[in-house]
Amino acid sequence: MNFLSQDTLSPSRRSFLKRAGQLGVALGLAKAFPAAFALGQEGSGPSVKLIVRSENPQDLETPPELLDSWITPNDLFYVRSHMYTPKISIGDWRLQIDGGANSNLAMTLDDLRRLPRSMQTVTLECSGNGRAFYDPPIAGAQWEKGAVGNARWTGVRLSDVLHRAGVKPESKFLTIDGADTPMAKMPDFIRSIPMEKAMHPDTLLAYEMNGEPIPIPHGYPLRLIVPGWTGNNCVKWVTHLTLTDKPDEGFFMKTAYKKPNIYVAPGGSADPSTLVSLTALAVKSVITAPKDGAQFKPGPVTATGVAYAGEQDIVGVDVSTDLGRTWKPAELGKDKARYAWRLWRYTWTAAEPGSFLIMSRAKDSSGRVQPMVQDWNPSGYLWNVVDRVRVTIGKA
Numbered sequence: 001m002n003f004l005s006q007d008t009l010s011p012s013r014r015s016f017l018k019r020a021g022q023l024g025v026a027l028g029l030a031k032a033f034p035a036a037f038a039l040g041q042e043g044s045g046p047s048v049k050l051i052v053r054s055e056n057p058q059d060l061e062t063p064p065e066l067l068d069s070w071i072t073p074n075d076l077f078y079v080r081s082h083m084y085t086p087k088i089s090i091g092d093w094r095l096q097i098d099g100g101a102n103s104n105l106a107m108t109l110d111d112l113r114r115l116p117r118s119m120q121t122v123t124l125e126c127s128g129n130g131r132a133f134y135d136p137p138i139a140g141a142q143w144e145k146g147a148v149g150n151a152r153w154t155g156v157r158l159s160d161v162l163h164r165a166g167v168k169p170e171s172k173f174l175t176i177d178g179a180d181t182p183m184a185k186m187p188d189f190i191r192s193i194p195m196e197k198a199m200h201p202d203t204l205l206a207y208e209m210n211g212e213p214i215p216i217p218h219g220y221p222l223r224l225i226v227p228g229w230t231g232n233n234c235v236k237w238v239t240h241l242t243l244t245d246k247p248d249e250g251f252f253m254k255t256a257y258k259k260p261n262i263y264v265a266p267g268g269s270a271d272p273s274t275l276v277s278l279t280a281l282a283v284k285s286v287i288t289a290p291k292d293g294a295q296f297k298p299g300p301v302t303a304t305g306v307a308y309a310g311e312q313d314i315v316g317v318d319v320s321t322d323l324g325r326t327w328k329p330a331e332l333g334k335d336k337a338r339y340a341w342r343l344w345r346y347t348w349t350a351a352e353p354g355s356f357l358i359m360s361r362a363k364d365s366s367g368r369v370q371p372m373v374q375d376w377n378p379s380g381y382l383w384n385v386v387d388r389v390r391v392t393i394g395k396a
């Protein structure tokens with residue numbers, strides 16, 4: 001398959017791009033079509049419909065109206081990479097596992113494929129999704145609503161690999177490193193997760209995403225899937241696992257992906273002793289239709305969206321069209337899985353023309369409800385306030 005999806009560019013344009021690449025003028029085109037070119041000429045890469053937040057490193061956001069299916073297609077799945085996408089030569093590729101009783105264990109992809117296959121449908125969300133909405137503003141990738149997606153991840157249980165390495169009682173954490181290497185003075189992207197989550201039977205080292213080998217931007221050939229936890233825990237291009245007694249002390253564990261466990265006034269800073277590493281996702285719903293600012297003639301209007309709660313189940317989504325005075329239950333989609341989002345829909349007919357806010361509020365199995373007002377934190381993580389879009393209903 002070509003790297004540009006059929007419906008985004010005409011066939012003539014696609015073959016032109018292919019020839020242009022062969023002629024060696026790809027550099028100029030890469031500037032014009034960065035999302036497509038970052039992957040090179042093979043495989044299906046990210047769609048040009050994604051919003052480019054950063055070209056290189058590659059940060060691509062899904063427009064919310066494209067998050068309208070239970071499974072997010074690979075080419076529409078958001079991309080968040082801190083460094084340049086690594087080039088992997090699969091012949092030389094090994095997964096190195098250190099710190100176990102059988103230290104210096106190295107496995108090829110074929111070794112991994114011989115272990116029992118395991119699949120989980122998991123919603124991945126970047127902890128910075130929604131950062132653009134914080135007030136006062138917060139530096140960092142300015143994600144709005146679409147740094148989230150839901151995919152079927154297939155691979156092996158991380159616990160099966162760790163059992164082979166021989167887990168020692170003093171192993172309290174697993175440190176995970178990928179093949180991406182830092183640019184200039186940037187620190188390497190290394191994460192640690194507690195052993196309890198690493199050994200959980202649902203935690204995977206995945207080599208397939210929605211039935212295909214994991215696309216390069218999403219971590220080919222192997223990525224970690226930590227179900228229900230923020231995206232930053234799901235290390236891509238995994239090459240090295242280390243069993244340790246404490247979390248890694250690099251920037252991406254010590255400083256990044258932490259949130260104060262007490263109130264911080266908006267614009268303020270947090271006492272480092274109050275910072276806690278991000279783990280499970282918050283409860284959240286996102287409206288995928290109508291678009292903000294949409295105009296309608298009198299008659300029924302259907303709102304649709306997704307709702308997810310990390311390690312918890314969504315038990316309901318309520319919708320309000322009267323600024324939160326009354327709430328009505330939305331209908332939840334039939335598709336569900338332990339760590340996957342639910343689709344929802346709600347049809348409503350306005351009693352009279354005017355300007356309306358459609359608001360959605362998800363509830364989960366632990367009793368969490370989306371807040372009406374967003375808490376503030378210095379890094380702009382875990383935005384999950386009640387979602388809202390404004391629509392206008394015209395006169396007949």
Ligand SMILES: Nc1nc2c(c(=O)[nH]1)N[C@H]1C(S)=C(S)[C@@H](COP(=O)(O)O)O[C@H]1N2
Pocket residue numbers: 077078079080081082083124125126127177178179180189217218219230231232233234235236237
């Ligand atoms: N090796 C590596 N893994 C990584 C990252 C990275 O920059 N390097 N980004 C993380 C972050 S912050 C997120 S939100 C997810 C994004 O996964 P995706 O690009 O497949 O959507 O990958 C995580 N894994």
Ligand SMILES: [Mo]
Pocket residue numbers: 080125126127128231232
């Ligand atoms: Mo992220």
